[in-house]
Amino acid sequence: MQIIRKVNKNISKVLQFRNFSSVKSTNNNKPILYGDEISPPVRFVMMTASVLNIDIQFHKIDLFKNENRSEFYRKINPLQKVPALQVGDTKILDSHAIAMYLCQIANEQILYPENPILRAKVNQMLFFNSSTLFRVDSYILSKYFARQWPVSKTVIEEWYSALDYLEYQLKDDWLTGNKVLLCDICAVAVVTSVLPLIPLTERHERVQQWIENFQHLKYYDINRRGLLKLNSYIDAFKDTHT
Numbered sequence: 001m002q003i004i005r006k007v008n009k010n011i012s013k014v015l016q017f018r019n020f021s022s023v024k025s026t027n028n029n030k031p032i033l034y035g036d037e038i039s040p041p042v043r044f045v046m047m048t049a050s051v052l053n054i055d056i057q058f059h060k061i062d063l064f065k066n067e068n069r070s071e072f073y074r075k076i077n078p079l080q081k082v083p084a085l086q087v088g089d090t091k092i093l094d095s096h097a098i099a100m101y102l103c104q105i106a107n108e109q110i111l112y113p114e115n116p117i118l119r120a121k122v123n124q125m126l127f128f129n130s131s132t133l134f135r136v137d138s139y140i141l142s143k144y145f146a147r148q149w150p151v152s153k154t155v156i157e158e159w160y161s162a163l164d165y166l167e168y169q170l171k172d173d174w175l176t177g178n179k180v181l182l183c184d185i186c187a188v189a190v191v192t193s194v195l196p197l198i199p200l201t202e203r204h205e206r207v208q209q210w211i212e213n214f215q216h217l218k219y220y221d222i223n224r225r226g227l228l229k230l231n232s233y234i235d236a237f238k239d240t241h242t
Contacts, residue, residue: 031056033098034076035083036063037226038233040137040189041095042083047185048099050219052106056085064233096126099182111182121176125169125183129190133162137190144197145237156198163191163204170206173213180217188214189223196234 033049033056035042049056061067061082068080077084077093085092085101092098103112113119136159143151166187172178175187188211200208214220 032059032086033057033083034059034061034073034086036061036068037222038063038230039082039226040134040193043189043223043226044186045083045085045095045098045102046222047189047219048102048111048182050222051111051185052102054102054106094130096130096186099186100126103182111180111185113181118176118181122181122183125175126186128162128165129183129186133166133187134190136162137194140194140197144234147237159194159198160201160204163200163207166191166210167204167206170210174210180213184210184214189226192223192227193230196231 031054033042033045035045035058037043037046037060046058061073063082067073068077068082074080076086076091079093081093083095083098085098087101092101100112103109112122136155139155140151140159143149143155166175169175174180174184176183191207192211214223
């Protein structure tokens with residue numbers, strides 16, 4: 001807890017984090033997003049909402065304070081994971097499902113195209129993220145913060161193998177062609193979260209360029225804010241691994 005208090009104090013000095021709801025007015029009829037910006041899936045949903053200009057209310061669930069395990073949040077999501085989106089009496093409990101829902105209620109299908117082939121390609125990468133990319137990401141970060149570091153070579157090889165697949169997919173600027181789509185936003189939040197612990201290799205030049213392609217996009221500031229907070233925790237825990 002001492003480390004966490006120190007990190008929170010340092011973060012407040014580095015930048016003023018704004019809750020997603022602070023940019024937009026509060027309304028009880030808005031969908032409520034429960035989460036923490038340090039979480040890649042939460043950033044994925046927040047960036048998706050920003051691109052689609054969908055007004056949502058953000059309710060922070062502080063992961064380092066174990067608020068996801070509180071009685072309050074267990075009633076929202078019995079799985080005790082973030083994010084969760086509450087729409088009226090309905091709760092959507094997976095970031096991919098939330099993002100797809102937001103795309104479906106948006107005025108234009110700019111991130112989730114209606115063309116069956118292109119949508120299948122987007123789904124393919126979303127499912128890859130769910131089954132492989134984020135699974136390995138979550139394992140790596142969980143081990144790090146549990147002070148079980150370094151992870152095995154097998155895990156590192158699995159992570160690099162996942163990046164190899166992204167490298168293969170990046171024949172153009174983005175994962176499914178020449179336009180950023182839902183799967184790009186999903187994957188970039190995950191990949192950039194692991195980079196402070198396991199950097200890219202020389203064989204991942206396309207992945208590096210893909211990340212750089214995001215830098216000029218306004219909504220990517222959401223990912224930067226979350227990464228800055230996450231990296232502050234990573235730095236604070238470094239002393240415990242030496």
